Amino acid sequence: MSSQQNIWGRVQRDFWLGLAFVVLFLILPAFEPGKYFVTQITLFFIWAAVVTQWNLVFGVGGIFSLGHMAIFAVGGYVMAMMGLYNEWNLWAAMIVGGITAVIFSFLMGVLTLRLRGPYVAVMTLAIAQVMHALIVTDVECYFKKDLICINFTGGAKGIMKFGDFGFKDWLGYKYVVFGNYYLALALLVIGSIFAFSIMYSSLGATFRAVRDHTICAETRGVNRRRAQLLLFSVSGFFTGLAGGVYGGIYRTVGPDSLTLPVLLFLLSMMVIGGRGTHWGPILGAGALMIADTTLRGIGDYRIAGLSLIIILSIIFLPRGLVGLVYDIFNWKPRSLIQFQAGSADLRKLQREKYSKKLNLRYIGKTSTL
Amino acid sequence: MDKNSLRLVNVSSGYDLQKVIHGISLNIEEGSVVGIIGPNGHGKSTLVKTVSGLVSTWSGQVFFEGLPIEKMPAHERVTLGVVHVPQGDLIFPKMTIEENLRLGAVLAENSEEVERRLDKVFDLFPVLLNRRVQVAITLSGGERRMLGIGRGLMSNGKLMLIDEPSLGLAPKLIDQIYNSLSEMKESGITFLIVEENITRLQTLADWIYLMDNGEFVWSGNPDELQSNSELLSTYLGV
Amino acid sequence: MDIFLQVIFSSLTVGSIYAVGTIALSLLLGTLSMLNLAHGTFIAAGGYSAYWTMKVMGAHWIFALPISVVAGVISGYLMYHLVVRWLYDRPDFEIEIIIVTVAIAALGENIFLNVAGPEARRQPFHIDGGFHIAEAVLPYQTILTVAIALVLLIIVALILGKTKTGLVIRAVSQQRDASKLVGINVSKAYGQAIIIAGAIAAVSGVLVTGMAQVYPGVGSSITLKALVIVIIAGIGNLPASVLMAFLLGAFEVTVQYIFGARYGFPAMLGLVIIGLIWRPYGIFGKETITRV
Numbered sequence: 077m078s079s080q081q082n083i084w085g086r087v088q089r090d091f092w093l094g095l096a097f098v099v100l101f102l103i104l105p106a107f108e109p110g111k112y113f114v115t116q117i118t119l120f121f122i123w124a125a126v127v128t129q130w131n132l133v134f135g136v137g138g139i140f141s142l143g144h145m146a147i148f149a150v151g152g153y154v155m156a157m158m159g160l161y162n163e164w165n166l167w168a169a170m171i172v173g174g175i176t177a178v179i180f181s182f183l184m185g186v187l188t189l190r191l192r193g194p195y196v197a198v199m200t201l202a203i204a205q206v207m208h209a210l211i212v213t214d215v216e217c218y219f220k221k222d223l224i225c226i227n228f229t230g231g232a233k234g235i236m237k238f239g240d241f242g243f244k245d246w247l248g249y250k251y252v253v254f255g256n257y258y259l260a261l262a263l264l265v266i267g268s269i270f271a272f273s274i275m276y277s278s279l280g281a282t283f284r285a286v287r288d289h290t291i292c293a294e295t296r297g298v299n300r301r302r303a304q305l306l307l308f309s310v311s312g313f314f315t316g317l318a319g320g321v322y323g324g325i326y327r328t329v330g331p332d333s334l335t336l337p338v339l340l341f342l343l344s345m346m347v348i349g350g351r352g353t354h355w356g357p358i359l360g361a362g363a364l365m366i367a368d369t370t371l372r373g374i375g376d377y378r379i380a381g382l383s384l385i386i387i388l389s390i391i392f393l394p395r396g397l398v399g400l401v402y403d404i405f406n407w408k409p410r411s412l413i414q415f416q417a418g419s420a421d422l423r424k425l426q427r428e429k430y431s432k433k434l435n436l437r438y439i440g441k442t443s444t445l
Numbered sequence: 446m447d448k449n450s451l452r453l454v455n456v457s458s459g460y461d462l463q464k465v466i467h468g469i470s471l472n473i474e475e476g477s478v479v480g481i482i483g484p485n486g487h488g489k490s491t492l493v494k495t496v497s498g499l500v501s502t503w504s505g506q507v508f509f510e511g512l513p514i515e516k517m518p519a520h521e522r523v524t525l526g527v528v529h530v531p532q533g534d535l536i537f538p539k540m541t542i543e544e545n546l547r548l549g550a551v552l553a554e555n556s557e558e559v560e561r562r563l564d565k566v567f568d569l570f571p572v573l574l575n576r577r578v579q580v581a582i583t584l585s586g587g588e589r590r591m592l593g594i595g596r597g598l599m600s601n602g603k604l605m606l607i608d609e610p611s612l613g614l615a616p617k618l619i620d621q622i623y624n625s626l627s628e629m630k631e632s633g634i635t636f637l638i639v640e641e642n643i644t645r646l647q648t649l650a651d652w653i654y655l656m657d658n659g660e661f662v663w664s665g666n667p668d669e670l671q672s673n674s675e676l677l678s679t680y681l682g683v
Numbered sequence: 684m685d686i687f688l689q690v691i692f693s694s695l696t697v698g699s700i701y702a703v704g705t706i707a708l709s710l711l712l713g714t715l716s717m718l719n720l721a722h723g724t725f726i727a728a729g730g731y732s733a734y735w736t737m738k739v740m741g742a743h744w745i746f747a748l749p750i751s752v753v754a755g756v757i758s759g760y761l762m763y764h765l766v767v768r769w770l771y772d773r774p775d776f777e778i779e780i781i782i783v784t785v786a787i788a789a790l791g792e793n794i795f796l797n798v799a800g801p802e803a804r805r806q807p808f809h810i811d812g813g814f815h816i817a818e819a820v821l822p823y824q825t826i827l828t829v830a831i832a833l834v835l836l837i838i839v840a841l842i843l844g845k846t847k848t849g850l851v852i853r854a855v856s857q858q859r860d861a862s863k864l865v866g867i868n869v870s871k872a873y874g875q876a877i878i879i880a881g882a883i884a885a886v887s888g889v890l891v892t893g894m895a896q897v898y899p900g901v902g903s904s905i906t907l908k909a910l911v912i913v914i915i916a917g918i919g920n921l922p923a924s925v926l927m928a929f930l931l932g933a934f935e936v937t938v939q940y941i942f943g944a945r946y947g948f949p950a951m952l953g954l955v956i957i958g959l960i961w962r963p964y965g966i967f968g969k970e971t972i973t974r975v
Contacts, residue, residue, distance in 0.1 A: 187959075190963040191959060194781055198910045198914055210949060339785075380797075386782060391769045499863065518863075520866050531861075535860055535861035537858050537861060551847070551850070551854070551865055
């Protein structure tokens with residue numbers, strides 16, 4: 077069937093694009109771009125990884141969650157706590173963080189996915205806000221370390237000194253930056269492979285069906301909620317992992333990831349990249365990291381700038397940059413759109429035979445009464 | 446002076462990336478009834494929606510009483526007198542019959558005029574008068590159809606576009622509807638009727654177009670259609 | 684006894700803030716399926732304009748509410764004219780409007796921040812003092828807020844039920860295509876609804892900031908709570924939202940008295956989540972039937 081060929085063609089295209097991407101970024105550090113540049117790209121990898129999962133859930137799965145950062149935070153916090161309180165190796169703790177994030181996503185899904193689409197947004201946002209509030213107001217001393225009061229969740233300043241990934245011992249101080257870089261790249265690549273597999277799988281087709289024709293799909297036995305719950309939970313793993321990677325790289329896990337500016341930043345990445353598309357998250361993350369880095373000076377107006385990007389994007393580029401690229405390559409003025417006759421059927425062949433017989437093709441002869 | 450109520454010149458339109466109707470041209474003289482027949486899914490409804498404005502015209506022109514309206518938004522066309530009674534009726538579900546009808550005249554300034562039209566509609570469809578406080582979503586198919594047409598009348602339509610008036614109705618009801626349409630025709634209203642039920646349409650229509658695959662493939666008066674059995678069997682399975 | 688009474692009075696206070704905050708939200712959500720996360724912007728506009736009128740311009744308090752209405756109307760008009768009117772007809776409108784209003788809310792807050800500064804100010808339009816009953820106090824401001832909440836409810840009901848604009852909005856909310864076919868300008872209807880919501884939200888903003896303070900982010904925290912309340916009450920049911928506002932406000936205050944301030948909203952959210960599991964369409968809501 078032609079659509080099958082179509083998909084295989086797209087898989088191949090995505091594969092080569094992905095390979096090019098990976099190779100490019102694998103060898104990039106060899107060109108000595110400088111420490112600042114490398115850390116910015118590392119940050120790009122992490123955000124791209126997060127938005128990839130968020131896009132999978134939001135754009136493909138149709139789960140309009142605005143609380144994705146809560147999952148990110150859970151991953152980071154669990155890792156940090158295991159590292160600080162239980163003195164686990166950070167790699168192991170990170171995995172535990174990821175698994176906890178899965179459980180958390182599952183719970184969040186169970187609690188909110190019964191609601192109609194848009195209302196999921198409110199409830200998930202509320203959950204993230206509550207998490208933020210609870211952490212920031214945590215002022216009780218959990219225990220005292222060298223006379224310093226440490227809150228259970230770290231409070232507003234966050235958790236620190238929970239260990240690190242060991243790059244310093246492994247690679248030497250100078251190359252810690254590259255350790256982080258490749259770790260983040262690995263995170264992005266694995267997370268993306270997962271995301272692309274979902275999108276190309278029957279699960280992905282299920283979601284497209286549900287998104288485009290909810291009632292129709294459900295009457296044919298598609299269990300939307302179960303599929304969404306599964307997707308929500310599993311993508312939570314990579315999101316939580318990203319939270320761990322972020323925390324391990326910056327050596328601190330705090331409630332800032334749960335604030336509105338971060339939400340806005342990531343939302344604008346997803347929106348301008350192209351909601352629900354394959355390469356949208358990476359494109360969007362890249363575009364916004366570039367913008368954010370180059371426009372460092374306008375600190376006060378950063379929020380305003382991000383807001384405008386989102387608003388203008390939704391109005392003028394609803395399918396994002398990916399949509400724009402697609403439109404450029406596939407642009408056809410309306411007049412040239414071929415008029416397609418309906419699919420073949422016996423009656424139609426009969427009609428064609430008949431109309432040829434009587435030379436009937438005078439279209440739109442006007443009547444004069 | 447243009448005695449045509451509606452004139453389409455080489456109109457094409459469709460949805461998103463799919464062109465559904467192609468190169469449609471037709472004329473409807475004021476006060477006459479024109480029917481469009483043809484197999485389902487080939488663009489009849491799309492054509493009507495293009496005339497009423499629910500679907501935008503891709504190319505070609507649409508003239509109403511000589512005025513080009515193809516770029517006008519749907520709600521403005523209504524003020525000119527183009528009234529569309531859609532397939533599936535599209536009633537306001539939570540409002541009563543009377544509220545639905547009055548909404549038909551929502552743009553009218555003169556309240557006496559509105560009452561006059563309302564009385565005329567109730568004359569034409571006594572069933573609606575009986576059930577005037579009943580909520581629209583509880584109505585039967587036939588009642589909804591009458592409500593749809595009645596609401597169209599309330600908009601003081603000069604050109605009524607009716608999409609499948611007999612769809613899903615029992616024969617007796619169909620008769621009733623068509624009798625009302627006859628009465629309306631006598632008061633000077635122009636009609637464009639899309640129908641699958643050719644039998645009744647033939648008695649009312651002055652001219653018929655046959656649409657297939659988004660194009661007109663035949664047009665003529667009802668008698669010609671009747672006598673052309675080959676046409677009937679190929680296209681309409683009769 | 685005193686604590687009990689104080690909890691009741693505090694509940695009324697908190698509940699009245701929530702109640703007045705939900706009306707405009709419920710209106711837009713119920714009629715146009717428009718989840719307005721920028722509701723807080725209208726609230727802040729109301730609060731700041733009242734402050735400006737009385738403190739900066741030195742006008743008599745009687746001008747505060749009317750000016751705030753103007754501020755709300757302008758904000759609403761801008762939101763419609765610059766943003767919503769491009770989006771209302773799109774199939775993805777429900778989602779796109781959420782994303783867009785998140786951005787508008789942040790933008791609005793940023794504008795207030797840059798124009799007025801981050802300081803929290805006292806709202807000059809408020810009444811000090813209250814009824815002293817036993818050892819508890821029922822602030823006059825609370826009574827004022829409850830009264831205005833009820834007045835706003837009545838105004839909305841009248842607009843929707845008795846005016847032509849309201850009829851048009853109701854028609855559009857029930858059947859959009861049919862509305863077009865009777866000559867209704869659907870875009871304009873959206874504009875009118877948003878302007879009405881803006882005006883109401885701005886007035887509620889004056890009252891809300893009277894109890895809290897006027898600062899750039901004042902709208903966002905109450906918006907989230909108001910949204911949660913509207914959802915659990917049931918979409919489109921304005922009286923239910925007001926009722927739930929008081930009930931949940933009471934619950935929040937009680938939890939705060941017993942367990943501490945920081946557990947108030949989390950507990951409220953928890954209760955709402957449980958309520959939604961039991962009744963996903965809200966306690967007083969109805970499942971909307973869409974014809975296939």
